[in-house]
Amino acid sequence: MLIGSPNCGKTLLFNRLTGLRHKVANFPGITVEMASGPMPDLPGVTLVDYPGSYSLQPLSRDEIVAVDEFKRGLRDPDVSHVICVIDVTRMEKSLYLTLQVIRLARRSGKRVLVAANMIDVLESHSIDLDFEGLSRELDAPVIPVSARTGSGIERLLETLREPLDEGTRLEPAGDIEVRADLLVQQAAHGLARRYGPNSDVLVRSQHRLDAFFLHTWFGGLAFFAIMFLLFQSIFTGAAPAMDAVETGIAAMAGWVVPLLPDGIAADFTSDALFSGVGAFLVFVPQIFVLTLVVGLLEDSGYMARAALICHRPLRFFGLTGKSFIPMLSGVACAIPGVYAARSIDSPKKRRLTYMAVPLMPCSARLPVYALLIAAFIPSTTAAFGFVGLQGLAMFLIYFLGLVLGLVVAGLAARRDRDPTPDVPFVLEMPPYRMPGLVPLLRQSLHRSGDFVTRAGGVILGVTVVVWVLGYFPNGGTDLQSSWLAIIGRTIEPVFAPLGLDWRYGVAILTSFLAREVFVGTLGTIFGIELADADMVPLIERIHNSGLEAASGFALLVFFSMALMCVSTLAVLARETGSWKLPLKMFLVYGAAGYLGAVAVYQVLSLDVFGV
Amino acid sequence: MDMQASAGGIDVQSEAVLWQLNKGSRAVIIGFDGAMPVEYSSRLSEMGFHIGETVTCLLRPGFGCPRVYRVSNTVYSLDEDLAAFIRVIVDG
Numbered sequence: 001m002l003i004g005s006p007n008c009g010k011t012l013l014f015n016r017l018t019g020l021r022h023k024v025a026n027f028p029g030i031t032v033e034m035a036s037g038p039m040p041d042l043p044g045v046t047l048v049d050y051p052g053s054y055s056l057q058p059l060s061r062d063e064i065v066a067v068d069e070f071k072r073g074l075r076d077p078d079v080s081h082v083i084c085v086i087d088v089t090r091m092e093k094s095l096y097l098t099l100q101v102i103r104l105a106r107r108s109g110k111r112v113l114v115a116a117n118m119i120d121v122l123e124s125h126s127i128d129l130d131f132e133g134l135s136r137e138l139d140a141p142v143i144p145v146s147a148r149t150g151s152g153i154e155r156l157l158e159t160l161r162e163p164l165d166e167g168t169r170l171e172p173a174g175d176i177e178v179r180a181d182l183l184v185q186q187a188a189h190g191l192a193r194r195y196g197p198n199s200d201v202l203v204r205s206q207h208r209l210d211a212f213f214l215h216t217w218f219g220g221l222a223f224f225a226i227m228f229l230l231f232q233s234i235f236t237g238a239a240p241a242m243d244a245v246e247t248g249i250a251a252m253a254g255w256v257v258p259l260l261p262d263g264i265a266a267d268f269t270s271d272a273l274f275s276g277v278g279a280f281l282v283f284v285p286q287i288f289v290l291t292l293v294v295g296l297l298e299d300s301g302y303m304a305r306a307a308l309i310c311h312r313p314l315r316f317f318g319l320t321g322k323s324f325i326p327m328l329s330g331v332a333c334a335i336p337g338v339y340a341a342r343s344i345d346s347p348k349k350r351r352l353t354y355m356a357v358p359l360m361p362c363s364a365r366l367p368v369y370a371l372l373i374a375a376f377i378p379s380t381t382a383a384f385g386f387v388g389l390q391g392l393a394m395f396l397i398y399f400l401g402l403v404l405g406l407v408v409a410g411l412a413a414r415r416d417r418d419p420t421p422d423v424p425f426v427l428e429m430p431p432y433r434m435p436g437l438v439p440l441l442r443q444s445l446h447r448s449g450d451f452v453t454r455a456g457g458v459i460l461g462v463t464v465v466v467w468v469l470g471y472f473p474n475g476g477t478d479l480q481s482s483w484l485a486i487i488g489r490t491i492e493p494v495f496a497p498l499g500l501d502w503r504y505g506v507a508i509l510t511s512f513l514a515r516e517v518f519v520g521t522l523g524t525i526f527g528i529e530l531a532d533a534d535m536v537p538l539i540e541r542i543h544n545s546g547l548e549a550a551s552g553f554a555l556l557v558f559f560s561m562a563l564m565c566v567s568t569l570a571v572l573a574r575e576t577g578s579w580k581l582p583l584k585m586f587l588v589y590g591a592a593g594y595l596g597a598v599a600v601y602q603v604l605s606l607d608v609f610g611v
Numbered sequence: 612m613d614m615q616a617s618a619g620g621i622d623v624q625s626e627a628v629l630w631q632l633n634k635g636s637r638a639v640i641i642g643f644d645g646a647m648p649v650e651y652s653s654r655l656s657e658m659g660f661h662i663g664e665t666v667t668c669l670l671r672p673g674f675g676c677p678r679v680y681r682v683s684n685t686v687y688s689l690d691e692d693l694a695a696f697i698r699v700i701v702d703g
Contacts, residue, residue, distance in 0.1 A: 054654065055653075057650070057653060057657075089684060090684045091683075092682075092684070092685065093657075093658055093685050097657075185657070185661055189664070192683060203681055207669055207686075210679060210686075214672045214679060216673030217673075304688075308677050308679075308688045311690065321677065425677055425688075426655070426658070426687055426689050426690070426693055428687055429688055
């Protein structure tokens with residue numbers, strides 16, 4: 001079992017020892033779920049990672065999970081060792097938990113090792129610590145390690161390989177009780193003073209950066225500049241890769257399709273695979289850039305500063321600065337965002353955060369936004385070439401998602417009549433770290449690959465169904481008389497107030513399975529309809545379809561508001577313990593999205609706007 | 612209580628609450644307000660804000676944002692709802 005205080009590098013050590021790639025980041029509370037994996041260097045041994053906790057008296061939901069599971073693990077006769085991870089740069093906050101764990105683990109007959117992590121930081125400042133002395137005081141092996149560089153890992157493994165003394169296998173304790181203990185606090189304080197780093201060089205460098213990033217004026221400006229650059233980079237950074245993917249898909253289609261005999265196989269390959277699935281794959285570089293930039297912010301330590309800056313404004317909407325982290329995680333995907341809300345101590349604010357997170361513009365919305373923005377916003381620049389109009393539009397649509405999340409949380413907070421006092425805000429400020437480029441790239445590849453795998457199956461399945469319905473009964477010669485057109489025309493009146501014809505109605509309908517399916521469905525429909533030998537980009541096909549700009553903006557508003565993700569609804573139900581909140585959100589957000597889209601279309605269609 | 616010197620508006624050796632500390636000022640924790648729930652004072656103690664510990668106010672961002680404090684080698688940000696319940700003696 002692997003346990004430690006928040007942000008002490010447990011999960012990085014877990015990944016190092018198991019070879020797995022669980023999410024790590026430089027802010028407290030990133031691990032909110034237990035994880036387990038076999039250790040390749042110790043055959044037959046499984047390592048379990050617990051969410052971080054400051055002590056064995058839990059406050060937040062992730063701590064309750066960690067402590068309950070840890071106590072259960074101590075009762076398990078198959079568990080032999082507890083590895084307690086401490087952050088050697090900030091020893092006092094880790095030692096209180098360590099002393100509690102050592103006491104409890106001994107009573108349960110488990111052997112405790114202390115992994116003194118982040119030794120690389122001490123070495124970079126030429127700071128030496130007396131780990132042997134600490135080991136004697138704790139009466140447990142203290143092994144200096146760096147989960148980041150791998151230093152000391154071999155020694156940790158050797159210690160784990162040592163056979164257990166017969167004497168250490170005590171009778172498991174029946175009922176395990178832990179109480180706040182002033183003596184333990186004093187002991188932790190004394191040990192940290194004696195064996196921890198006395199130099200304040202570690203805090204001084206952090207303070208210099210904080211003086212800028214948390215400055216009353218510059219801090220806010222820096223925050224907006226960072227957020228703006230994040231969304232600009234989605235377009236500018238990903239553009240060359242998107243062009244390359246598009247060209248590659250077109251070249252592959254041009255090579256593969258002529259090899260197939262004319263007829264159903266060639267039509268399916270061209271319309272469903274290259275036009276349908278290919279249309280989605282073009283946007284994967286944007287998802288990669290998004291996860292890369294969010295990962296950069298997470299690893300640098302800036303997220304905690306952003307949480308502090310946002311605390312006051314978020315409080316106005318009933319949220320907390322800690323809500324910022326789930327909300328920004330929700331920009332990549334709502335599911336980790338919902339899980340990240342576990343680290344919010346206040347049940348009220350956690351519930352409000354659950355309501356805000358699904359409105360954040362997630363990766364699944366990104367292909368839809370990117371498609372519509374590229375179709376209706378010119379790719380020109382303003383402000384002497386520094387601001388791309390498409391990037392600016394992306395920033396504004398993301399900003400809309402944030403505003404919607406805040407408004408919903410604010411309205412819900414004002415309706416709340418619960419008189420229970422709320423949990424106040426306290427947040428550890430992690431040291432700034434230079435993110436490692438290779439791990440960051442690997443993590444972004446992993447996350448975007450995971451997204452493609454997860455969404456790809458759904459998109460392929462829906463694409464096949466849409467293609468079959470659109471191809472038959474007339475062999476793809478006339479889409480307008482296909483089964484798909486019959487279904488589409490039945491639902492067309494629903495989407496007519498948005499200026500959308502049945503083709504877009506079908507794409508919206510299929511996107512209730514997953515938003516990104518919208519792009520694949522449109523790609524397939526236009527693929528059948530145009531039946532051209534050359535691969536024409538979907539953006540061009542949308543232009544040629546006669547879609548008005550007002551309808552494009554209405555679609556943007558609809559996708560910003562509607563909660564169209566079955567997985568997010570299921571995770572919300574799991575986290576809140578019932579389907580009541582997710583179902584309410586599905587209905588209310590869906591209705592609001594539809595009515596908002598109708599309003600936008602009707603207003604923009606007025607002659608005064610000339611849209 | 613003797614007033615020995617002034618630390619940016621708050622007299623050294625005077626009793627105050629943590630939220631009142633000026634940027635760069637140090638103080639020693641002498642207790643928690645009775646109105647603070649015991650689980651919060653326990654958590655603060657676990658984090659290092661225990662009686663007798665020296666706390667430094669590193670930053671006071673504007674607009675009522677949480678303030679940044681250092682205890683030992685760890686830096687935390689605390690909102691007024693919490694920092695106003697930690698009683699301190701200003702140390703310098």
